Amino acid sequence: MISRRDFIKKATIAAAGVSFSAASIEILTPARVHALKNDKALRWVFLVDTYKCVGCGLCVKACKNENEIPYDANVTRTWVERYVITKDGKLHADSPKGARDGFTDPRIDLGMGRTEDIKTEDIKKAFFVPKLCNQCENPPCVQVCPVGATYQAPDGVVLVDRSWCIGCGYCIMACPYGVRFFHPKHHTAEKCNFCYHRINKDMKPACVQACPFDARKIGNIKDPDDPVAKIITTERVGILKSEYGTKPQVFYIGLDEEVR
Amino acid sequence: MKNHVLRPLLVVLGLVALVLLIRPFYVPKDFGVHERGYMYGWYRQGNIEDWKKVTVKYQGSESCKDCHPDKIETLSQSPHAIIQCENCHGPALEHPSAPEKLPIDRTRGQCLRCHTKLSYPTSARAGLKGIDPGSHNPDTECVSCHNPHKPSLEGLK
Numbered sequence: 415m416i417s418r419r420d421f422i423k424k425a426t427i428a429a430a431g432v433s434f435s436a437a438s439i440e441i442l443t444p445a446r447v448h449a450l451k452n453d454k455a456l457r458w459v460f461l462v463d464t465y466k467c468v469g470c471g472l473c474v475k476a477c478k479n480e481n482e483i484p485y486d487a488n489v490t491r492t493w494v495e496r497y498v499i500t501k502d503g504k505l506h507a508d509s510p511k512g513a514r515d516g517f518t519d520p521r522i523d524l525g526m527g528r529t530e531d532i533k534t535e536d537i538k539k540a541f542f543v544p545k546l547c548n549q550c551e552n553p554p555c556v557q558v559c560p561v562g563a564t565y566q567a568p569d570g571v572v573l574v575d576r577s578w579c580i581g582c583g584y585c586i587m588a589c590p591y592g593v594r595f596f597h598p599k600h601h602t603a604e605k606c607n608f609c610y611h612r613i614n615k616d617m618k619p620a621c622v623q624a625c626p627f628d629a630r631k632i633g634n635i636k637d638p639d640d641p642v643a644k645i646i647t648t649e650r651v652g653i654l655k656s657e658y659g660t661k662p663q664v665f666y667i668g669l670d671e672e673v674r
Numbered sequence: 675m676k677n678h679v680l681r682p683l684l685v686v687l688g689l690v691a692l693v694l695l696i697r698p699f700y701v702p703k704d705f706g707v708h709e710r711g712y713m714y715g716w717y718r719q720g721n722i723e724d725w726k727k728v729t730v731k732y733q734g735s736e737s738c739k740d741c742h743p744d745k746i747e748t749l750s751q752s753p754h755a756i757i758q759c760e761n762c763h764g765p766a767l768e769h770p771s772a773p774e775k776l777p778i779d780r781t782r783g784q785c786l787r788c789h790t791k792l793s794y795p796t797s798a799r800a801g802l803k804g805i806d807p808g809s810h811n812p813d814t815e816c817v818s819c820h821n822p823h824k825p826s827l828e829g830l831k
Binding site: 539 | 787
């Protein structure tokens with residue numbers, strides 16, 4: 415028969431022994447802790463410098479080829495907008511074919527074959543703004559998907575599962591930036607994914623590589639040594655439609671109030 | 675309970691049971707709630723790998739220099755050095771095996787992307803040399819006079 419005293423003694427020793435694992439005596443250096451904590455520290459972000467963009471549209475051409483978006487269909491994952499603001503304060507903006515062939519005409523394209531002439535001396539300011547998916551931190555397109563076909567990957571990129579998408583189009587309606595469309599061949603929702611297949615092979619997205627003027631850059635905001643992260647965290651950059659609270663992760667240098 | 679209530683009720687219960695029975699077989703194992711919770715992280719995990727498997731088409735100018743060092747050398751002397759080979763020569767894919775020859779874009783449109791004169795005071799476009807496509811030899815291909823690898827006026831054919 416075990417005495418009460420013995421039982422309490424042995425039980426305490428056993429409990430201490432069980433709760434004391436080998437891992438608790440491992441000494442962790444601060445560097446090791448940092449490495450463990452940042453093992454998955456990857457969050458893709460994009461930086462667009464509107465001062466550098468000349469509206470050549472080579473990014474759009476490369477994107478459509480790389481991501482197999484039917485070339486002549488009027489849909490594209492990325493596009494370039496032209497903003498011309500005249501001295502009377504009026505805004506004239508266009509993006510013919512998403513600027514797939516660049517801007518080769520000084521006239522503004524009004525659609526349906528109509529154009530608008532603008533005299534050079536009337537221009538107050540004019541510039542080009544490339545657009546693409548913002549890979550929002552709080553993506554409204556993902557919230558509305560009824561079947562779980564679109565989602566945010568752990569590295570922040572919003573992806574569409576083509577085999578799961580039922581083509582209801584809720585996400586296309588939900589995106590405040592209008593970056594989503596139906597893929598003419600797959601009949602599923604389609605959007606820019608920062609060329610997910612390329613960035614995971616240490617390559618740059620097709621549009622970033624194609625840009626001759628370095629107007630487009632991609633980086634990892636969680637890497638303090640990343641040159642793009644440095645610019646975003648230390649310089650003056652803007653985002654689109656901040657009032658929606660979507661926390662877009664495409665940042666713009668030289669954003670104008672007319673750009674929406 | 676009356677029969678006309680009981681019968682449809684049994685049918686509905688049967689359908690619910692059927693759906694619950696099929697569900698574990700139909701829904702993939704990796705479909706469910708992941709890192710970012712139900713709102714943003716409800717998906718099929720295997721799809722991430724599917725996207726990574728997409729074929730790369732544009733290989734980058736770095737992949738051209740081993741076989742075409744002469745072209746790279748000429749081009750590096752010109753302002754066109756900033757332009758990727760594949761922007762005009764097309765995506766390399768598995769070149770030189772497939773395709774053996776790349777289709778070159780020699781159209782006027784390709785040059786006019788940058789060289790249509792647009793006098794936009796607040797854009798880098800204004801700093802590029804430009805022409806009025808309507809008056810500058812409108813019916814001639816640019817490449818019949820200008821050499822895209824040596825675009826300076828000494829390079830004129």
